[in-house]
Every structure is written in C-alpha cells, then in structure tokens.
Amino acid sequence: MDPDLLEEAIKDRIAKIGKKPKAIIPVALYGMPYQIDRILEIANRYGIPVIEDAAEGLGSRYNGQMLGTFGEYGVLSFNGNKMITTSGGGALICPDADKAREILWYATQARESYPYYQHEAIGYNYRMSNICAGIGRGQMTVINDHIAHHKHVQELYCELLKDVKGITMHRNPWSESDSNFWLCTATLDPMIRIKGQENAYKQVISGAVGGAAGVTHEVNTATTDCQPNANVEALRVALDVANIEARPLWKPMHKQPVYKNAPAYVNGVSEDLFAIGICLPAGPYVSDDDVHYITDTIKTNIL
Numbered sequence: 476m477d478p479d480l481l482e483e484a485i486k487d488r489i490a491k492i493g494k495k496p497k498a499i500i501p502v503a504l505y506g507m508p509y510q511i512d513r514i515l516e517i518a519n520r521y522g523i524p525v526i527e528d529a530a531e532g533l534g535s536r537y538n539g540q541m542l543g544t545f546g547e548y549g550v551l552s553f554n555g556n557k558m559i560t561t562s563g564g565g566a567l568i569c570p571d572a573d574k575a576r577e578i579l580w581y582a583t584q585a586r587e588s589y590p591y592y593q594h595e596a597i598g599y600n601y602r603m604s605n606i607c608a609g610i611g612r613g614q615m616t617v618i619n620d621h622i623a624h625h626k627h628v629q630e631l632y633c634e635l636l637k638d639v640k641g642i643t644m645h646r647n648p649w650s651e652s653d654s655n656f657w658l659c660t661a662t663l664d665p666m667i668r669i670k671g672q673e674n675a676y677k678q679v680i681s682g683a684v685g686g687a688a689g690v691t692h693e694v695n696t697a698t699t700d701c702q703p704n705a706n707v708e709a710l711r712v713a714l715d716v717a718n719i720e721a722r723p724l725w726k727p728m729h730k731q732p733v734y735k736n737a738p739a740y741v742n743g744v745s746e747d748l749f750a751i752g753i754c755l756p757a758g759p760y761v762s763d764d765d766v767h768y769i770t771d772t773i774k775t776n777i778l
C-alpha cells in the first residue's frame with residue numbers, strides 16, 4: 476500500500492461521496508512489511524481504524540515490532556500454504572480482552588443467553604475447531620524454524636542469482652523492514668530472452684497453476700488483457716517442465732474483472748510488477764539442493 480495513494484484515496488472519497496473509508500487494510504504481500512508508520516499516521520489523522528492483513532506476514536517485523544500488532548486488529552492465516560498451518564483457519568490479534576470477547580461472540584453465532592436462539596445481531600460461524608487448534612499448537616513448536624528457513628532460502632537465492640543479469644531478487648527495501656520471505660520473489664528484465672518464449676501463451680491451460688486442486692472453471696482463451704510478460708511465462712513453463720512450481724505475482728486487484736467497476740487509486744507500480752514478477756519455491760521442504768537445482772534451471776533457460 477502506497478501511503479501517498481492511500482491519502483489521495485481518502486481525500487477523493489470524502490470529496491466525491493462525503494464519506495471516508497471504514498477501515499484501512501494494508502497487506503503484507505509475500506510477507507513484506509508495509510510502511511506501517513506512515514500508514515498509521517494517515518489513519519490517525521483521519522480517524523480510520525487499521526486492520527492489518529498479516530496473513531502472509533507471520534514473523535515479519537517493522538522497526539523490530541511484529542506485523543499484526545500495529546493496527547487495531549491484525550489478521551493471520553493458517554491455511555495450508557502459510558508460514559504455519561492448522562489445515563485451515565487463522566487468528567485475529569485484538570487490542571484487549573473485551574474486544575476479543577466481542578469478536579468471539581460474533582464468530583460464535585451471536586447468541587443471547589436464552590434457552591432458545593435469540594439473535595439481536597447477525598452472527599457468523601467462524602471460530603476454529605478444537606481439532607484445528609490442536610494442530611496449531613503443534614505447529615507453534617516449528618514456527619521459528621519455518622521463519623528462519625524461509626529467510627535462509629531467500630539468502631541462498633540472492634547469493635546464487637547475484638551474477639545473473641536481468642534477474643533481480645526482491646529484498647527488504649528499507650532498514651525498518653524485516654520480511655519473513657514467506658515467498659521469495661524476483662523480477663525478470665523484459666529484455667532477457669527465455670528458451671521457448673515464442674510459444675508462451677500459445678496453449679490454453681487446463682486446471683489451476685498451484686493449489687485449488689481441480690476446482691476451476693475451464694477457460695477458452697490463453698491470454699487476458701493483463702498478464703505477465705512472455706519471458707516470465709516461458710520461465711514458469713520451463714521450471715514446471717523441470718518439476719519446479721513457480722507462479723506469477725498476484726494480479727493487481729483493480730485488474731480483476733470482478734472489480735472492474737470499483738474505484739482504484741493506482742500509479743502503475745502494481746501493473747508493472749505483475750508484468751515482470753515471479754514467485755519462486757520457498758516452503759519448509761525446499762532444501763539447499765533444491766535452491767541450487769532451481770537456480771541452475773533458471774540459468775540454463777536464459778538465452
């Protein structure tokens with residue numbers, strides 16, 4: 476979240492509809508900390524609560540402080556692919572015990588204490604099952620190892636790719652930021668040519684790239700009007716052929732067709748990054764040998 480665009484968005488909403496946003500939700504993309512000091516300053520100035528989406532940022536710090544503990548609330552995810560997992564579900568970091576009780580009440584169907592169901596507010600069925608919570612307690616014993624491992628894998632990518640022209644690993648951009656490197660991301664110079672690039676996007680893909688099992692809609696076009704460059708797609712395919720799962724960066728929200736009518740405050744950075752970015756494998760089972768194999772495969776596919 477660009478703090479300058481955030482303030483522009485708040486001012487524009489007030490000017491256009493006379494209302495400010497109900498909440499500000501910065502997202503720790505790939506685990507990378509947001510500029511929370513500037514975001515909080517703006518949020519406080521306009522009196523808007525901050526809810527941190529630290530789903531990917533468990534263990535990341537800004538100025539030494541854990542993400543998820545800056546805003547009024549902090550959201551963590553324990554989905555299967557996150558830093559630790561309970562198979563599904565997550566946690567909400569609350570400012571105090573009263574707020575936590577209130578949230579739990581909403582998450583537990585918002586029941587009044589009558590012998591029958593009496594609803595004076597809309598409730599939800601959102602709390603974690605005891606079985607999932609038990610898995611989470613087991614995961615707490617490996618959380619520090621996982622965070623350290625992700626940082627180690629990132630360091631190794633940086634070391635092994637440092638002399639490869641046209642590939643740039645994304646690092647901590649400021650002295651304040653300390654990413655958990657949940658995902659290790661790189662950008663590929665548009666001038667770099669990759670083997671098989673002329674065939675990129677020639678074939679319609681069936682099924683999802685990573686996750687989602689077989690639960691996708693079939694599509695009948697190989698391309699959309701906003702997608703990674705051909706060399707990035709060619710590199711993804713070359714890695715896939717070598718049994719390595721890489722993925723594009725997240726597609727910017729304002730380029731998702733479902734949000735095409737929603738207002739967006741942008742400056743082109745997210746679209747530029749989507750065109751040139753790639754996520755490399757970074758999980759707890761990615762060994763040093765794997766990182767060597769991945770970086771060797773990248774090097775042999777650069778023309």
Ligand SMILES: *Cc1c(COP(=O)(O)O)cnc(C)c1O
Nearest residue numbers: 502528530531552553554564565
């Ligand atoms: C995974 C993720 C979520 C959602 O978490 P679930 O537990 O899968 O619902 C939300 N925000 C970000 C940034 C995520 O990466």
